[in-house]
Amino acid sequence: MPTYKAFENLKHHNAILHDSVALHSGIQLAAWSNNRDNITQYCDHHTLSLYIADGYESYHKTAYGWKNGGGPDRFCLMPKESESSWDIRDDLSFVHLYCTDEHLREIGEKIWDRSPAAFTLDEKTFSQDERITALYRHFLLGSDWHQQANQLTLSTASTLLLTHLIQHYSNVQWRLPGVKGGLAPVVLRRVLDWIEAHLAQPLLLADLAAQAALSEYHFARMFRQSMGLAPHQYVMQRRMAQAKRQIINSDLPLTDIALACGFNSASHFSNRFRAVYGITPSQLRASRP
Known part of the structure; x- marks a missing residue:
């Protein structure tokens, strides 16, 4: 199983880990909460951050200063080799999905029978996407991640989320085959x-x-x-x-x-x-x- 630096980095800050599971594919899910913390992330993998509750006082460092815009059902996408700094000034509950280029390539090969030389994902901060919200609220929340009876649900959710990222937030944006x-x-x-x-x-x-x-x-x-x-x-x-x-x-x-x-x-x-x-x-x- 890969080691995800974003996950390890959060463990050394004020973030509280509530749950974590490594799927058979190697993708990892983690449920966190945080408050009053300053974090800089630079990773060799991709991180999809899904805001579950609060997050209104989460600030992202930009070229024009610290900007907020978080809240329930917002998401942030931190692609491989992107650097981001965060100032968490009040309560925030969120779920992270960690994956690699290999996971994206595997999805691309299985669904489209194509594999680009490289996958690049768009960096997104405090964005909204009804499809992403529906997927993680339906599949990931309220489900015991460690029950083997739920592994099919979790693997389905991760496949659907990565498929959606490739479709809408990548350099290829392939349309789904009929x-x-x-x-x-x-x-x-x-x-x-x-x-x-x-x-x-x-x-x-x-x-x-x-x-x-x-x-x-x-x-x-x-x-x-x-x-x-x-x-x-x-x-x-x-x-x-x-x-x-x-x-x-x-x-x-x-x-x-x-x-x-x-x-x-x-x-x-x-x-x-x-x-x-x-x-x-x-x-x-x-x-x-």
Whole structure:
């Protein structure tokens, strides 16, 4: 896994690290808060900073002095080898996504079957983008990053965010290729059978796409065409259905059922189950005739 200098630098300042996870691709997510801090960042990687709460008194050093403009749902994009200085004068909560040129190139090759000599990203400060806001609020917030059952959600989010950066904030700005129709019935059946057989594992979008011999982008869109659900939504639906069936029809301990359905925390499993069915797993088992 790469070492991200922006992450290490923040650890030596006043910033408080609330959560961090390294995805299987090597991309890292980190949730921070900060107050009354001065930071200069210069890194050999890219950093996407997503403001979650506050940030109104976050100042960026420009050629014309210190300028603010932060707030919830603003974002900053700090490309590789850019230097930026920040004066955090009041509360700020934010999520960072760290990635490298290799991650961008991998996305480019998978989606467009193209790889430029170099990717350069635009530097952005206190910007707004509804798509970025929707992606991180839907996928990243309110989700336990360390639950293996959520790895598909996190890998999907990182792919979508990097795809959006390439489209709108890079030197190439390629248009997304069109995708028409769903998966062929035989391919869809192979994918669904594979999902059913691997519900206990931390599935990634790349795993599912490989079963159809497609890029993650094409697979996700064709799967939605076929099933009416995004892959991560379908997988969670199947995990919940399997859990309900085992709770009703077996005497397996609830912890074992949670593990068999891809959850490595009984409490997270219980909370997710209750959100879907309105009762906890223990309540359902107690209600059996």
